[in-house]
Amino acid sequence: MHSMTAFARKERVESWGTLVWEIRSVNHRYLEPGFRLPDSFRFLEADLRDGLRKQLQRGKVDCSLQFQATVNRDAISVDAELVQRYVQAADSIQAQLKNPAPMSAVDFLFRPGVLCENSVEREVLSEVALSLFAEAVKELQDVRAREGAALVLVIRDRLQKLREQAAVVRMALPEILAAQKQKLRDRLSELTGEINQDRVEQELVHLAQRCDVDEELDRLDTHIKEVER
Template sequence: MLRSMTAFASAEADTGHGTLAIELRSVNHRYLEFGLRLPEELRSLEAVVRERVAARLSRGKVDLGMRFKAAVADASAIKVDEALVTRLADTAQSLAARFPQLNVDFTSLLGWPGVLLDRDTDQEFLRDAALKLLDDALDDMVATRAREGERLGGFMRERLDGMERIVADVRTFLPEIRAALRARFDAKLAELKMPLEPGRIEQEVVLQVQRIDVDEELDRLTAHIAEARRIFGLKEAVGRRLDFLMQEFNREANTLGSKSADSRTTNAAVELKVLIEQMREQVQNLE
């Protein structure tokens, strides 16, 4: 399956206790690299969140941020974490001598993470809601990656078609190149003043033809094109497979150029390398 590694997804939900929001961003990366930011109320979910992301995405640098904004509640629904307040007070008192100007107002104290506790917040319910929201965001991201991957796939299929046309063109004028090589060889022999054995002449012609023979390279290119099209239809992430295949494409194009005995095969090798490089750049975006 062709899926891009570049995507963005977001989701938001009202839980009754407050608003949960999540954002997912991913860009190209050789492996799966995951950055995570969770609100204090959901820190315990870190391992589960990482597992769920890894189960859906195999490559890319992924950043996930989740926010929770508690609903405004009346005084009877709120309590203070007395133990935490005591620790904060002890810390402030121990630092008072070193920082005479230290001043903590009541509002700032209540804003310290964990000081205010919502009695009615069901932590299990909140965690379930967060994981449901995560699944929704992941669904969106996977769908976005698939759409972008299909767009890249169309681009790469056009390049494969172009390579196939070039290979077919080279096959059509190879006999002409071989005939021209034989004619040049015969012309040079005619300039010689000494007689040569006919068998030796034929042997030399065969050697010269073998040096420029690119049938094997053309066959491999044709096989690689077919393999790329097969890979496009797989139901798994295919970025690494295609990345390796691009190296094989490039190797055959280089050999075709090195064996060239005619400007047409030289130009064909150059055009192939241009198309291969364009494909390689797009393959780098695939999961």
């Protein structure tokens, strides 16, 4: 038996950044996965869903991925070839102007594409994110299994108490029925006038039928045995 509610968190720190998976699950009739991913990881969603379906069958499962890139000064470089083309274009324009203002390196620094960030390869991000996700799902399953085992003990304890209470009621039934009959006779004895004994016997039979809960107790015992299977 597995609990439907659980939480798992897995973190991986690499030279290029930190990945954190958080997975929460609650009870649901079917498997309903949901993913919150950074834009740079959206391409993984189909693979993540397939992997989750292979491991879980039920539950509303919310999966969240956080990514914090490491600031690396060495990861920034300049596209020298592109800068050269910008310079040539600027020289061509300046040649056609009268008294053009001088241009500095800063004028080229923020041109589109001049600064390049040596980002992590997509394959590396994919491999680490999927591997870490599998670890988080495994931890989620372990948590659900532990909570399920604890729930089994609680349910068995409740079932045993129900069985004990049912036994107490079953043993007390004859005494309860006798007390109800005596109560009815006492009330009848207080009445004046002629009493129809046949009617009294009929009422006693009806009273016994209303107090007879053997069938309900048998049904309860069957339910308890079915839950314990």
